Amino acid sequence: MTTLSRRSLLAATAIACAAFAVSGAAHAQGSGAPVRLLVGYSAGGPVDQGARLFAIALSKELGQTVVVENKTGANATLAGSEVVRAKPDGLTLWFAASPTITISPNVMSKMQFDPAKDLTPIAPILSYYNVLVVNNDQPFKNTQELVAYAKAHPGKLNYASAGVGGSNHLGALLFAKRSGIEMNHVPYKGNAPAMTDVIGGQINMMLDIISTASTYIHSGKVRAIAVTSPQRNPSLPNVPTFAESGIEGLKGFDVGGWYGVYGPKNMPADLTAKLNKATNAALAQPELKAKYKDLGYDEWVGGPEKLAERAAQERQMWSTVTQGIVID
Template sequence: MKLTRRAMMMAAALAAVALPAAAQDYPTQPVTLVIPFAAGGSTDVVGRIIAERMAQELGQQVVVENRAGAGGSLGAGTVARAAPDGYTILMGTVATHALNPLILAQSPYDPVKDFAPVSLLIIVPNVLAVNPELPVKTVQELIDLAKEKPGELAYASSGNGTPLHLSGELFKSMAGVDIEHVPYQGSGPALTDVIGNQVPIIFDNLPSASAHIKSGTLRALGVTTAERAPSFPDVPTIAETLPGYETYTWNALFAPAGTPPEIVAKLNAAALAAVADPKVAERMDEFSAQIVGSSPEELAAHVEAEMAKWKPVVEGANIKAD
């Protein structure tokens, strides 16, 4: 027993010595950035921009891997179970780290215990938009039409329990309208059906909808933030019609719990360099994403605050998922 215990103590000591050396060499191979939503959506757009710039800082390719499903929980769960070596990281959102744990009967991960926070990157406005064939040009006109046709209109979102779903449910509650919710597996397929007029209305992240708004294939009625988006100054806020209405989403990097602090620090430095790059900032400005760039500790506090904020909203809307 003494010999075994001594061997175990020596192994632990050697691991403690070797850890900084491994972290110092990190990364020695490509890093996988898991996007827990379909290609073409807001998180995918932001993730690819950040991944390209982080690769320059890390000296290794950052490979984007889309793992959509269960409102982001499938991809997030994959990262939660990955080896804590810095080679599999997550582009997390308010859905993966605040809403899903509140909504799912059995979440495949704990948003606090199963992840090592890296950095809060950006805060993103959402937008209420419609197919141009829908005969409305303002939020008030949409409300009026919905009241004329209760239960006949429908809105698309990126999935059950996502920030876009909750944006729609909050709108319905505050406007006093009955509009059916049609969930999709990501913003990409939702946008496709709204542009094709299979569904007339969508709540989407502004980044993924912006190009369609500019091209005229979507008509923006209002942004969900308290202030107008600088990239679309002519689009009013929903709050200008429904005072007090406000929702938004965010993107942040997470590693699996247990990732060495030295590796988390390297990832954080690469993320901060990415969002500080003027070219990245210019891309983010195109859809009015507010750049943050935080420490791991600040992101951890942000996650706790977001869970506290969304809990009464989820309970009020009675949103549950298996």
């Protein structure tokens, strides 16, 4: 066989292998096998809640069962690690919350993967914002009074979070920095125990996702001070934004989070497009739209590039806030 013939044979073989890989991935995704939707947080929390509602809608669009699996650990990155190791066949996906994508790379000393390089962005799902809630016995009833009290009593106020490096930790830290006050951070293992201690008075306040905090606010167990969104949230219309406080450092305050769907690296473009289309169709279902709206979420739909662009921007933003914070 001539050298040219060998080269031609090798080239043809490579093309055939690539075509087989793509068709194999597409076949796997459309085989009727269940799709695993991994969540890095425990069952019953806001991320799990959002994922389970989405899984029902996505299952209808794909004609396949979508099963939510909770893979907790490693600061919510364990689920992502499993997706990174999975075959790019569309059967293993990650319902990721933004802190794991944008904050963890800045604070974890031993993160097992790079979200910007080791995953395939598929589609944005929704955006969410936090609300600052305080124990009912606190003397301040709005942002201006809180800031004035904190300045008069430096270091006396404490705030809870679901853990070091989470969005409610860093969101509160950013609020403190921009308003020129000093507060003590008390990390918990999850939002629920943190909220319990805010209600009980062991902790002064915390930022919590609007979807979960609303129940405690409406029942009168805590008092809402402000939301972190640029506009008021429809589910809490009487709660002002931080920007409305008139405090100079809080002008334009806009700190939120989001959920997005990711797959393993090197997913075929046609498979990514198929999953993106199915995701957007699922989000357009009236029942899911209504449920997400009732929970205080904002719609956020689009293509993979929209998800990747926002993730990159927020990774850069949080890098300036997280200096000196390290999670081993």
